[in-house]
Amino acid sequence: MNKENYQSANRNNKNKKRSERAVLGRQKATVQMKLALKEIDKINQSKKKARKIGSTGIHSYNQMRHATSASRNFIAFVHDRYGINQMQSFTINHYAAYIDDMQKRALSDGHIRNVETALSQLQKGFNARQARLRYRQVVFIPKKRLVAYKAPQVQNRSYTDEEYEQILKNATEGARGGIELMREMGLRVREAANVRVEQFTKKGDSYFLEVKRGEGAGITKGGRFRYIPVSERFTQRLEQMLQGKDGKDPLIKMTSDSLRSAVRDACKKVGVKQNGRGTHGFRHRYARERADQLMTDLEWKMMKRVLENMSGGKLANYSIFTDADQKVFADMKKKMDLIHSEIGHGKNRYHLAMVYLKEDNEDART
DSSP states (O other): OOOHHHHHHHHHHHHHHHHHHHTTTOOOOHHHHHHHHHHTOTTTTOOHHHHHOOOOOOOOOHHHHHHHHHHHHHHHHHHHOOOOOOOGGGOHHEEEEEEEEHTTTTHHHHHHHHHHHHHHHHHHHHHHHHHHOOOOOOOOOOOOOOOOOOOOOEEEOOOOOHHHHHHHHHHHHHHHHHHHHHHHHHHHHHHHOOOBGGGEEEEETEEEEEOOOTTOTTTTTGGGOOEEEHHOOOHHHHHHHHTTTTTSBBBBBBOHHHHHHHHHHHHHHHHOOOOOOOTHHHHHHHHHHHHHHHOOOHHHHHHHHHHHHHHTTTTTTTOOSHHHHHHHHHHHHHHHHHHHHHTTSSSHHHHHHHHTTTSSTSSSSS
16 A cells, blocks of 8 residues: 555544544434444454454354343433433443342342343443544443352253153154254254254264354354264164255254244143253253263262362362372363363353252262
8 A cells, every 4th residue: 555545544544433423422322332232243253262362242143132132221221210312421320220120120130140241241342432433431330240140059950851752752743853953962942943954974874063163153152163973872863854955954944932832832731840941951961961971980979079169169179189089080071071062162161060960869870
């Protein structure tokens, strides 16, 4: 670029910023919200790489939908109660009043914490845009959450094999394939509805589901990489499901909402109480079965020690000192990480093991 072109481009950039700054003072909060979230839109970009350069944002469509919905509700609350319709006038007092209002409406702590996460993204995006346009930073979200984290109540949320068979038998024909994918491969309901034929590959006599990096958008959570072995038990059924379909075809022809409804209807039909398990109960069954398949008795005992540590607010490896214990701990952790990877989570997620693997009855493996 020659000097004249460089100066022209620089002038255009400055003029664009002046124009954006002039408009900013007149924009309504709903418009500012859309621009703020757009500022940190990182969908289809690697979250891991973004962390390394300190440039994280919103990395999934689901996260964007939730941030947009939570932000709209917050903006409407501030406008209705205080008559304020520009985000540069928002304060921590407005935010605290909104959290208090949700608590008075008896919304769960978990839901409110999710709203707090979404609104922190709104502030982050708004201030990123403010910084780019050389405006002052606006703080309406405190650094510390107003709703404290509470360790999840341990509950075995997996369906029993008998319940699974009953649900499968009484579900509609179109839903059965999705239910089997959730149970046999640990897929989320949206993943089961959207996974494509081409993402199943055969190596020797075995099949694998492989969602490659950069190809998971709209399928896996956050578009993440996924690699799951297909069990010998499920191989023949999978081959039936693959027959006659093109590579780009979804493996099942049903939306995630329709699949949820089909599971709910089948449960009602046979008298299986979901008790908050929903479609996730199939993933829980998969995770527990994989732990039984992969872990030795010593590793299961170590897992129990680790989860007892976590329940008591201690570090996962608390009181694990001897060389023998540390080796069992390391082997157990590798298998725990593998299971979490198969169900679409990262490493070192001990709090997830509390949810997926901790037993809540006396009949647990010891």
